[in-house]
Amino acid sequence: MDVDIGNALATEASPGISRAALERLDEDVAQAHERIQRGRANSDHGYAALNLPATAxxxxxxxxxxxxxxxxxxxxxxxxxxxxxxxxxxxxxxxxxxxxxxxxxxxxxxxxxxxxxxxxxxxxxxxxxxxxxxxxxxxxxxxxxxxxxxxxxxxxxxxxxxxxxxxxxxxxxxxxxxxxxxPDDVPGRFSVLSTVGLAAAVLDGHDIDAILAGAGEVADGLTGSLFECPAYAYGATTYALDARGAAVNAMMPYAESLETYAEWFAQLWAESLGKDGLGQTPVRTLGATDQHSQLQLYRAGPRNTMVTLVRPTERTDREIPTTDIEGLAYLGDSSLGELLDAEFAATEASLAAAGRPNVRVEIDRVDERGLGELLYGMEAACVLAGELYGVDTFQQPAVEWGKRAARGLLGGGEFEEADAVDAKTTLRIE
Amino acid sequence: MDVDIGNALATEASPGISRAALERLDEDVAQAHERIQRGRANSDHGYAALNLPATAxxxxxxxxxxxxxxxxxxxxxxxxxxxxxxxxxxxxxxxxxxxxxxxxxxxxxxxxxxxxxxxxxxxxxxxxxxxxxxxxxxxxxxxxxxxxxxxxxxxxxxxxxxxxxxxxxxxxxxxxxxxxxxPDDVPGRFSVLSTVGLAAAVLDGHDIDAILAGAGEVADGLTGSLFECPAYAYGATTYALDARGAAVNAMMPYAESLETYAEWFAQLWAESLGKDGLGQTPVRTLGATDQHSQLQLYRAGPRNTMVTLVRPTERTDREIPTTDIEGLAYLGDSSLGELLDAEFAATEASLAAAGRPNVRVEIDRVDERGLGELLYGMEAACVLAGELYGVDTFQQPAVEWGKRAARGLLGGGEFEEADAVDAKTTLRIE
Structure with a gap:
């Protein structure tokens, strides 16, 4: 997994991060990395998830x-x-x-x-x-x-x-x-690389050793500097952009097959970081489709959004047949993959031209190894961001509240705030 | 379509709207309604979409x-x-x-x-x-x-x-x-009730007269007061909440079949209102699934989000079989539909108990008529919100920019900012 944060720099975007601020942040990254490594060494709750490439x-x-x-x-x-x-x-x-x-x-x-x-x-x-x-x-x-x-x-x-x-x-x-x-001490949203996520992958015919190898490569590359570690670069940049006003993070993969990945990311990000009044709102989108929809907002709406553009650098491709339809001949010299990559570059340039922060994340291919890198990379990024925010990354009290509430309303247990449901304030317009 | 804005009141939530502020806003709604009706009468660009129930x-x-x-x-x-x-x-x-x-x-x-x-x-x-x-x-x-x-x-x-x-x-x-x-003067995101959306519905065996009848009922109910018109109540409330800090609108239908509706809403909202530095970020979610994910953020993250809870009041149902598995007997007295409705009520109460604004939108059933009401209702809400923001609701310059850019990069036309693609600032971490 490679990350390019050039379009998140203050020279290019607002909100954006200055290089000096990045250097300062890197000291916090070093400290956070030490805490993460200590948590991993002790298999502490949550941190144990980052050991899964070796323990799955x-x-x-x-x-x-x-x-x-x-x-x-x-x-x-x-x-x-x-x-x-x-x-x-x-x-x-x-x-x-x-x-x-x-x-x-x-x-x-x-x-x-x-x-x-x-x-x-x-x-x-x-x-x-x-x-x-x-x-x-x-x-x-x-x-x-x-x-x-x-x-x-x-x-x-x-x-x-x-x-x-x-x-x-x-x-x-x-x-x-x-x-x-x-596995013990692995919260659900961090469990894709365990029995929880991998059993289905095996049955579906995939090489889970390659998934774990991709993840393991990223695990081995975790170092104490965001300038040397793509996962930390992503986590630190999103944290810094949020602190500067990018309350929304639009996750936009340019591969139809990664649509569910964006949903997975949304859970990881929201449930891990959304607490104590902090956290960035993840939005799952899809390139190129959402260029015809959300891009209007991201380019011209409030300056409260960063866009994460994800793509594989190699794809299966398919030629666009040549045509004599007037005005469309240019398509026939191209392929669907080239068109999709052109859309990716256009969106990135479109956002940059408007001074809107965006980050590029690349994997080689959407295959087992690439997925392992991407999923582990985002988990490590999330854990780092949690350290920087200073929140309890691995707890989810509000989700637990909802679980108790649903059970309680069905009569399956205590639900101390059941009265709140009956006492709902109503202002109904029919 | 019925709307309940009780949990968006300032007495219940922060951000929230006081009743006095709602009364004042209603004067703006009356003026906006006049502009909308004038636009409809002239079949002006965009406003013509609100006439589709009669012109499709x-x-x-x-x-x-x-x-x-x-x-x-x-x-x-x-x-x-x-x-x-x-x-x-x-x-x-x-x-x-x-x-x-x-x-x-x-x-x-x-x-x-x-x-x-x-x-x-x-x-x-x-x-x-x-x-x-x-x-x-x-x-x-x-x-x-x-x-x-x-x-x-x-x-x-x-x-x-x-x-x-x-x-x-x-x-x-x-x-x-x-x-x-x-049809003329109907932007793509407002075209579901025209040839663009309805042809597929006919082929798929649906009663498009009923869709248009549901939409027409909402159209006939557009009046100059948010207290009398559910669509305007929704549009005005979202606008007022955004002005008070709810920059994010999580659209959360409690029906699996409405997942694509949430995506449609996200386009409608983002492309219509996301301009001039204004606009609310729509997030598509799904109840009850996202209770186990996004709810953590909505209940405990930054106070920058409102949640729109949508549900049908009647559903096809399925009993949950009785069981002697210890601790689960309570489920067997219930049905999947009752469980889903309990989750809806629990989430609504969960957000209210934390003082987080939410709005309830209900239709009778997810059928042709109910969909016509919901889709038209959200279009009218969006047009009203656009009037209140004072933006060009029916333009989408940033999307057009992206279209030109993609064509230009493939050699299919002018793309004045193509240099921006080549000149991309890079800070790459590998």
Missing amino acids: HPDTIRAAVEPFDDADHLLVVGIGGSALGAATLVDALDGDLSVHVLDNVDPAHINDLLQSVPLADAAVNVVSRSGTTAETLANFLVVRDAMDQAGVDWTDRTFVTTGDEGPLRDLAGTHDLPSLRV | HPDTIRAAVEPFDDADHLLVVGIGGSALGAATLVDALDGDLSVHVLDNVDPAHINDLLQSVPLADAAVNVVSRSGTTAETLANFLVVRDAMDQAGVDWTDRTFVTTGDEGPLRDLAGTHDLPSLRV
């Missing part, structure tokens, strides 16, 4: 999913960090399976899905660290029942990824289901 | 697409406003066809798509007002060539939606293709 045990993952290698479909039943890592990998890579992520609990959507998937040919991976997440367990109960109805033995088609205790762990014991362990 | 000519649209009613697949070739309206409708409604939107020019994605779609069973709708949009024409040339290669007569399978002049209009004349006219 790919052979264990391959062995656990081996009974399902006849499947044509995979249902990943999980939500948030228990779903987005797997979804990011299988959406980015050209795979063998139809993978369906059951994260939401929309009944219309689940009904459609269960009608269209041949359940006898499906594997089901239920993912929840606690084994109690309401959406995940509800969806699992529905899927299990649908398999029963279809005459499919769900115990033959299901494996669980969960902690050492809880309802899912008990269920695996009772029915002798293959199971994987969610 | 659904019979013309049905007649134009009738030759393709044997299709099993529909390829919509367009980008931005020429694609998102159709995508929003077909993704929200349960339809007859597999609809594929070719907006991006990612070669890997296009290659995959053209390998998976049986082109002989597909209809192709090429959509571009000017007939010159680089991405759209490039994709069309690729699709046409793929049909040739597959022995399919593309002239039998293609219809165009374009203006009175330009390469696509000429092409339709030369090859006698069915064609639809993009």
Whole structure:
């Protein structure tokens, strides 16, 4: 993963960072790096995620999913960090399976899905660290029942990824289901490179050793200077731009297959840094599509936004056929990939010409290795940014509040603020 | 469409609006409404979009697409406003066809798509007002060539939606293709209720009269007071919250089928209001999924965000099977729809309890009528907000700049700032 922060400099953009301020910030980066390395060495909560390239045990993952290698479909039943890592990998890579992520609990959507998937040919991976997440367990109960109805033995088609205790762990014991362990001290949004994200990737036919090797290369390159470490350069620059007014970070990959990656990034960034009144709002966008939409705002709206432009430097390409349609001959000398790259360069120049900060992130290809670099790189960037903000990067009290609230409203436990729901202030216009 | 702004009041949230400020703002709304009605009466540029419920000519649209009613697949070739309206409708409604939107020019994605779609069973709708949009024409040339290669007569399978002049209009004349006219003075992002959005909906088996009837009901209800008009209540409240610090508007529908609607909204909002240093950043999210991700930021991050919670009040539902798994019995007394509604209420209460502004938008069902109400309602809200901001709601100079830039870089025309691309400031970390 390479990063170019030239268009985030104060000479080019407002908000922007001066080179002198970058130099000063680099001293904080050095200190933050020491804390990160200490956390990694102790496998402290959260920091342990940065050790996954060495601790993920790919052979264990391959062995656990081996009974399902006849499947044509995979249902990943999980939500948030228990779903987005797997979804990011299988959406980015050209795979063998139809993978369906059951994260939401929309009944219309689940009904459609269960009608269209041949359940006898499906594997089901239920993912929840606690084994109690309401959406995940509800969806699992529905899927299990649908398999029963279809005459499919769900115990033959299901494996669980969960902690050492809880309802899912008990269920695996009772029915002798293959199971994987969610690693200790790795928050969900940092779990893509663990059992949580990699099991689906194996089943979908991908080389998880290469994913981990890409991640490991970035891990090995973490040094105490943003000028030598692309991941830290990204984390430090976003922090500095936010401090100078870029409250919004538009993540804009120029590859259709990285659309889910942008959603993964949005979770990583929002849930890790959004606390204590701090944090940058991540916005998931897609190049070139959103040039015809969001670019207006990013170029001419408030100066509160930075744009992160991500691209692979090599792509599968496809020639644009020559044409005699008047005015379009220029397209026929080109390819779709050249067009997309021209759009990338045009957007970057467009933002720079308007003095709007943007950062370029490049990987060689959207393949296992490139993804490993990108995902680990963004995790390291996020951890660094959390150190610079001084927040509890690895906690998510507001998300936990919402989980308790949903359970409480259904009668599944205490919800001390249930009265707030009944007492809602209403000013209704009909 | 009903709107509840109770949780945006200053007594409940910060930023929030006092009732006195709302009363004062309502005088501006009355004036803005007069300008809007004058614009509609004259069919002025942009304002003409608000007349579409009466001017869309659904019979013309049905007649134009009738030759393709044997299709099993529909390829919509367009980008931005020429694609998102159709995508929003077909993704929200349960339809007859597999609809594929070719907006991006990612070669890997296009290659995959053209390998998976049986082109002989597909209809192709090429959509571009000017007939010159680089991405759209490039994709069309690729699709046409793929049909040739597959022995399919593309002239039998293609219809165009374009203006009175330009390469696509000429092409339709030369090859006698069915064609639809993009209506005058309707910007792309306001064109969902015209030929641009509705043709795909007809082919996908939907009742476009009901869509237009839902929109028409909202149109008939536009009055000079935000206290009497839900669309204006939404537009005025978002404007007032932005002025008080809510620079971000997270659009969060609680229905999986409305995920594309949130993307449509993001274009509408960003491209219409993002200019002159003004405008609110739209963020597309999805309930309940993003409760496990973005909610942390919205509840505990900077006080720069409002959340728009959208839901249908009636849904198809599905019972959650009863279970004897310990700790989960409470789920079995419930349904997926009740769980989703509980999550909605919990999120609303969660934000309110933290004093974070949010607005509730409700439609009866995600059906043709409800969609017509929602889409028209948000368009009217956007036009009102544009009047309050005092911006040129219906222009998009920064998007046009990007289009010229992309063409220019490929050698298809002038691009005065091409030098900016070559002169890019680089600070690269590898």
